[in-house]
Amino acid sequence: MRYFIDLAYLGTAYHGWQIQPEAVSVQQVLQEALSKILQQNIEVVGAGRTDAGVHATQMYAHFDADLNCDEKTLQFKLNSFLPKDISIRQLFKVQSQAHARFDACSRSYEYHIVNFKDPFKIDLAYYLLKQPDIEKMNHAAAMLKDYTNFKCFSKSRTDVKTYNCNITAAFWEQSKDELIFHITADRFLRNMVRAIVGTLLDIGLGKNSVEFLKEILKSEDRSMAGTSVPAHGLYLTRIEYPKTALFDGL
Known part of the structure; x- marks a missing residue:
């Protein structure tokens, strides 16, 4: 199943959204948290990129997984696991064709x-x-x-x-x-x-x-x-x- 995440983050401590060699990114932290909680290899696709130090009051991302809990429980676990400067505001199921990046219109x-x-x-x-x-x-x-x-x-x-x-x-x-x-x-x-x-x-x-x-x-x-x-x-x-x-x- 495909799920969308609505998240916010303070970008001060991160080298932007996208995974970078030798640097910590928001995508990396979120991906690692999901993989550990779900005990699966999770790949997260973001709606776009933000540069190092840039913040987001709304960013969307999607991932594919077979959940072993409901969405609300996973949202709670993620927020408990993630650092204080990243917050999951919503997590919900979408159709399998939905794409966080390519389907965004603005x-x-x-x-x-x-x-x-x-x-x-x-x-x-x-x-x-x-x-x-x-x-x-x-x-x-x-x-x-x-x-x-x-x-x-x-x-x-x-x-x-x-x-x-x-x-x-x-x-x-x-x-x-x-x-x-x-x-x-x-x-x-x-x-x-x-x-x-x-x-x-x-x-x-x-x-x-x-x-x-x-x-x-x-x-x-x-x-x-x-x-x-x-x-x-x-x-x-x-x-x-x-x-x-x-x-x-x-």
């Missing part, structure tokens, strides 16, 4: 910025001393939805077949003491969100004009875009799937 991220030194958010938000112009950044962010090729925001060494992404939402909001960037797309390239945030901050801080973003996008050149912001301010927040019978638990 992913959403947030990037959090604080304008003062907050010891309680040292690993949870990016400390930016200056206050950027939110209106200019929102004007620029809206332009992203008019483009599909985002090679200028991708890491140069990557094995992707296409740099096309369909961005459906991109905007900034001031929420209490934080400045938060929201972005949703069908897919993202490696390092894409952090590069976009760095580029938009350059505009908000007066280093580049709003119109210059068009030149960056047309160039398809990573060196034209801004510096990638630190990973610890980035959160994967939502993954959506089609409303079909494959995903009865969603």
Whole structure:
């Protein structure tokens, strides 16, 4: 049987989601926990990748297994076994064809910025001393939805077949003491969100004009875009799937 896991994690201690040689990843920890509890060799497939230090308030993954207990019991055992920075929010059965990665139709991220030194958010938000112009950044962010090729925001060494992404939402909001960037797309390239945030901050801080973003996008050149912001301010927040019978638990 195939099962989906809805999980959240604090990414500070991990080298991203995907299993890496000589480094601890979220996928590795989850896979090892499931294998020990179920006493089977379990392979976990995630809905996507997050870089080292990036957090997730929602990540989906699937695995195949013959359970020796019900889903609620397994969820409880997993949460008891896993470290405190990984939490299983839900575990449920899906149709055997359902795929956590390939069936996902959209992913959403947030990037959090604080304008003062907050010891309680040292690993949870990016400390930016200056206050950027939110209106200019929102004007620029809206332009992203008019483009599909985002090679200028991708890491140069990557094995992707296409740099096309369909961005459906991109905007900034001031929420209490934080400045938060929201972005949703069908897919993202490696390092894409952090590069976009760095580029938009350059505009908000007066280093580049709003119109210059068009030149960056047309160039398809990573060196034209801004510096990638630190990973610890980035959160994967939502993954959506089609409303079909494959995903009865969603």
